[in-house]
Amino acid sequence: MSLVRPLRLLLLGAPGSGKGTQTSRLLKQFPLIQSLSSGDILRSQIAAGTDVGKLASSYIKNGQLVPDATMVSLISNQLEQNSWLNKETSWLLDGFPRTVEQAAALNGVLESADANLNLVVELDVDQKVILERIEARWVHLPSGRVYNLDYNPPKVPYKDDLTGDPLTKREDDTAEVFQRRLDKYNQEIVPLKEFYDRRGILSKVSGNTSDIIYPKLSQLLLDEFGH
Template sequence: TKEFKRAARIILVGAPGVGKGTQAERLMKRYPQLSAVSSGDLLRESVRNRTPLGLEAEAFIKAGNLVPDAMILKLILDKLKSNRWVSTQSSISDPSPTQPSRDPSASFILDGFPRTATQASRLDSLIPVNLVVSLITPVNIILSRIASRWVHAPSGRVYNTDFNAPKVPGKDDVTGEPLTKRADDDEETWKQRLKKFDETSQPLLDHYDRKNVLWTVKGNSSNEITPKLFQELDARFA
């Protein structure tokens, strides 16, 4: 494991199934100061709990479309507040310039948020990120993984029957609870998710490129990408 000398505020950007969740788990193991928030996991948790927001979001997710910005911004802001990464007085429409009750030394990964330039601007006014990792893997390779993904819904832990199989088939390694399929993991829905990614990612990446925080990493597998990611984070933060 490695210790950071300065706060790392990282976001992971990449096509559906590129390995954002996989890399986030590996990064948390190597850098104990990091914790991760996945916008998709937060949404799926809201759907499972049948919250008003979850009920509204469900149809967008099932169809492979992005949920409206206002919805995801509310969900993320609540999470950032409860983690004390932003001031508890912050609001999405009126970000407070002084943030007395946030923890400025917090290091974190946001997986899957922001996803649009609008979401990125709102995050900038709450807490600016200092590294945007753009993960790139050829689309035909990603497609072959989706059908074999299984998840432990309560924790967000992700498995793959060929690449990262659970110790006991069909069971979560930590809790032993049953694994399930995601509602949006059939090929048709994945293609729609990819289409949405292609429509929204360039403005998002351009936004961060202008701020000089964009870093791109390519590979055909997560195992090829992880060492490059570790090397970059060591150089920047450790």
């Protein structure tokens, strides 16, 4: 089965809820869907030393969020460069927007191109489970590939599968630090969900592992956009 009409999807979920994993599985099952990750864009801009990258890096190094206007501009420009600002192309956003202010600004850009989001899915994962995952999480920083020692371990311990580079334990990947990120997410997600619920495009899939969530997510897409 495949999609018969264009899908413009936003995945919502707490940090550590598995949005990247779900995205990878969706792209394999539905080749027509293309993905845009705000984290990947930020990393590429920073690595390239662009003006936006330098600006973003200065905020990140100080532990601050990149301003909404900068993020909206970054995402909008990328959508335009990819020629996705139309009603025929299927794509999904991962990691943006995070706040209702970002959502409203992005909505204005998409609306003017007749390319509004037509599905928003919240990945509902028990946050106690997320904290347990975080303690076991290691990352290949250059690519952003994430491993978990419990359920998605690297083939060689503490080495990236593709490059063999050593993996890194990020400073904020501890339960204490990560709880603060979850607290902030919990504050921001309510108005963001209300924003999309008012537009009639919000759904939710629940589960504590990728293997539980993914079949539900896949079926939701097929029910709404497949045949």
